[in-house]
Amino acid sequence: MNGLPPALAAGLAMLPDGTFAGKTVMVTGGGTGLGLAMGREFARLGGRIAIASRSEEHRAKGVAAIRAEGGIAEGIALDVRDADQVALAFDTVEERLGPVEVLINNAAGNFPVRAEKLSPNGWRAVVDIVLTGTFLCSKAFAARRVARGESGAILNILATYVDGGAPGHAHSAAAKAGVRNLTESLAIEWAPDGIRVNALAPGLFPHDDHAPAMRSRRPDGYEAEKTRIPAGRVGKTQELGWAATYLCSPYAAFVTGHMFVIDGGDRLNRSIRNPEFEPIRDQLPD
Numbered sequence: 001m002n003g004l005p006p007a008l009a010a011g012l013a014m015l016p017d018g019t020f021a022g023k024t025v026m027v028t029g030g031g032t033g034l035g036l037a038m039g040r041e042f043a044r045l046g047g048r049i050a051i052a053s054r055s056e057e058h059r060a061k062g063v064a065a066i067r068a069e070g071g072i073a074e075g076i077a078l079d080v081r082d083a084d085q086v087a088l089a090f091d092t093v094e095e096r097l098g099p100v101e102v103l104i105n106n107a108a109g110n111f112p113v114r115a116e117k118l119s120p121n122g123w124r125a126v127v128d129i130v131l132t133g134t135f136l137c138s139k140a141f142a143a144r145r146v147a148r149g150e151s152g153a154i155l156n157i158l159a160t161y162v163d164g165g166a167p168g169h170a171h172s173a174a175a176k177a178g179v180r181n182l183t184e185s186l187a188i189e190w191a192p193d194g195i196r197v198n199a200l201a202p203g204l205f206p207h208d209d210h211a212p213a214m215r216s217r218r219p220d221g222y223e224a225e226k227t228r229i230p231a232g233r234v235g236k237t238q239e240l241g242w243a244a245t246y247l248c249s250p251y252a253a254f255v256t257g258h259m260f261v262i263d264g265g266d267r268l269n270r271s272i273r274n275p276e277f278e279p280i281r282d283q284l285p286d
């Protein structure tokens with residue numbers, strides 16, 4: 001489990017080439033980090049990628065990365081918190097790339113903060129991006145798929161702290177837990193329409209795009225994680241692409257309402273000798 005099989009490390013496909021040929025895949029927050037890694041894998045399998053986010057710079061970077069690999073990508077301006085912008089984004093994508101058949105709700109906001117210091121607006125910003133944004137995009141997607149009488153797939157990006165919470169991240173953990181529950185409600189509601197709704201919960205996947213507030217503050221970066229995570233390493237962003245494309249592919253046609261965890265066993269980590277408890281207020285700045 002510590003490394004990748006040589007064939008996978010060399011970039012060989014898990015799914016057949018062309019699995020997403022002719023399909024439009026919208027990735028919210030797809031210009032950076034994990035969203036971009038997933039978009040690249042969908043594009044490699046033939047998908048047309050719509051990168052929908054707020055920052056022109058992020059969108060342009062993502063579009064350039066996918067096009068440099070021979071893929072098809074367009075950037076679409078979108079703040080997922082705004083229902084009118086969401087509707088316009090879906091219409092614009094349809095005009096430029098065709099109707100969206102796969103939606104990846106990846107956009108998120110997060111910053112570490114002691115809960116008693118989190119302002120109402122800080123709470124609202126994160127919950128609105130993660131929970132309300134996921135609902136608004138899912139609703140716009142499903143309304144269009146149902147009107148066309150066509151199936152589709154939604155993948156919601158969670159975090160492993162949907163179980164157990166996350167001290168210092170109360171806003172994000174609560175919002176992600178809400179998205180997990182939403183995944184299940186919508187999966188049941190839309191199953192008769194052929195719309196599958198699944199979730200992917202990543203463990204620790206460092207990347208160069210991480211927002212400054214979310215970067216590791218440890219002097220050794222992520223070196224210590226090698227002994228903390230049971231698999232002995234952090235995740236590689238390409239691995240999320242493999243999981244995401246499988247869950248949205250016809251090979252997962254009977255999979256819906258599922259949360260797929262990809263974390264090297266981190267979530268289940270229990271030790272015989274547990275570390276001492278260090279209060280969160282001692283771990284975060286004032």
Ligand SMILES: CCC/C=C/C(=O)SCCNC(=O)CCNC(=O)[C@H](O)C(C)(C)COP(=O)([O-])OP(=O)([O-])OC[C@H]1O[C@@H](n2cnc3c(N)ncnc32)[C@H](O)[C@@H]1OP(=O)([O-])[O-]
Nearest residue numbers: 108109110111113119120121122125126159172211213214
């Ligand atoms: C752990 C591993 C798992 C990883 C999971 C991830 O999700 S990784 C993904 C991570 N990726 C990202 O997060 C990328 C996207 N993130 C973002 O765009 C911003 O971080 C955002 C979420 C604040 C939204 O931006 P926006 O322009 O909509 O909002 P705004 O700037 O107007 O602020 C709204 C309120 O929040 C307050 N506040 C802000 N920062 C801090 C802080 N550090 N401390 C305290 N408070 C903070 C700010 O003061 C304000 O409250 P006020 O003063 O009015 O009471």
Ligand SMILES: NC(=O)C1=CN([C@@H]2O[C@H](COP(=O)(O)OP(=O)(O)OC[C@H]3O[C@@H](n4cnc5c(N)ncnc54)[C@H](OP(=O)(O)O)[C@@H]3O)[C@@H](O)[C@H]2O)C=CC1
Nearest residue numbers: 029032033034053054055058079080106107108159204205
């Ligand atoms: N990296 C990790 O270890 C982990 C990540 N995750 C999850 O993976 C996903 C991707 O995170 P990651 O790539 O690490 O982080 P990034 O900060 O790189 O990505 C977040 C993306 O969300 C977009 N975004 C933020 N707010 C909005 C908004 N209001 N409307 C539209 N787009 C928005 C940003 O684009 P823009 O600024 O252009 O709007 C950005 O591209 C998130 O859901 C995160 O919670 C979960 C567990 C671990």
